[in-house]
Amino acid sequence: MTVSALFTALIAILAQIAVPLPFSPVPFTGQVIGILLAGLLLGRRAAVLAVTAYLLLGASGAPVFSLARGGLYMLTGPTGGYLWGFVPAVYITASIIKDNELSSIYRTALAMISALAIIYICGAAQLSLIMGYSAGQALLVGVIPFLPLDLFKAALAIFLGRQIHITLRRNKLDHVIGE
């Protein structure tokens, strides 16, 4: 539980780090990296707990979402699906990773890609529900523009996850994740 709380806070902090990109109006934020890391490093239960707490915290008005936004509107608005999608996404990621050991790179990559796919499906679904888009339109507006950057973030999350895992073990802190 404490580790979940820690991860909730970490996601919130990562979401506040923004690197402006020259080629896109949407800045690079660490929100998705935080989510993916939660799925990578935590067990299924702890990961889902962490992300659910993150969403509820944001919904209650704490500005924990990217760019210090918060409020229930973030979840119920057109782009809320991307946030809801985090919960099933980390569940699947953590299920694929399963053991606390370092999984093979292919397994990790598979976990990341399925997580992103779930986030996109949920996001596009809510987008089309609220905006009345067709599936194709939703895909065009809400998925394709973000694909390259998110794949990059997933790669970043994999490397970070491995580094963190190795460093934790070196510092004899890896039992914390397991609790």
Place this chain on the structure above:
Amino acid sequence: MELTKNITLGVYLPGETAIHHMDPRTKIIATVILITLLLFVKSYEAYLVFLIFTAAVIIGAGIPLSYALCGLKPMLPVLVLMWVFQLFLYATPDAEVIFSLWILTATDSGLHMGNMITLRVIFLFTVTTILTLTTSIVSLTDGLEILLKPLQKIGLPSQELVMTMVIALRFVLILAEELDKILKAQMARGVAFDRGNFIQKTRKIFPVFLPLFINAFKRAEELIVAMESRSYSGGRGRTKMKTLRMGRVDMAAGGIMILFAALMVFLIVSIPSQI
């Protein structure tokens, strides 16, 4: 790299009105009902009724109008873009053309669709903002905990969830400070976060994130030990410092909500869809 500094907690606007004093559970349920209704509204008349209701609530809660709507400002460009999108792209077969611009034609069905969607987004925003403006995070989490309790049967630990949220709230502040410290420490060692191309910039993230995570885990371990040594077991049998109680205000609010919902359902069913 920039870090958003204003991690102040919540957008709660303290007040002494009946709406502020309502049980958070009543407010959460009412908000959920309003959101559901909004998804079905498809006529101007129904929106007008909704507008009157929302305005009454805003006035009743003593929220300055500028405050309730200021969050909409950053969304304005997106809203306009959305509206234009619908105006030109959405057309039913029998739609009448309003005007043509080069290859784009604006139809009346597109116009209505654009209006409806823009109104829906604005109202979704306003309704949910009212909830967070009149309810503090702590009472919202208290209310949520009780509302989520039935879900315990399917394995959702509501008490644990709320405890996680409260601890996380504390951690956010600690970690924000810590991140600030690490950033400064690395800058003092000569890391220029704002220089270099995109790849170089991202590589500089590693010496920040790693210490942040490791320190964070150390803190979590400390807290785990501290909680265990005080025999915290959570969950069953734990009592609250403040118990929530539904009062007369909540009864009245419930009644009003039922009446309003009935009226809206009637309007939604009786007026033909204008899209």
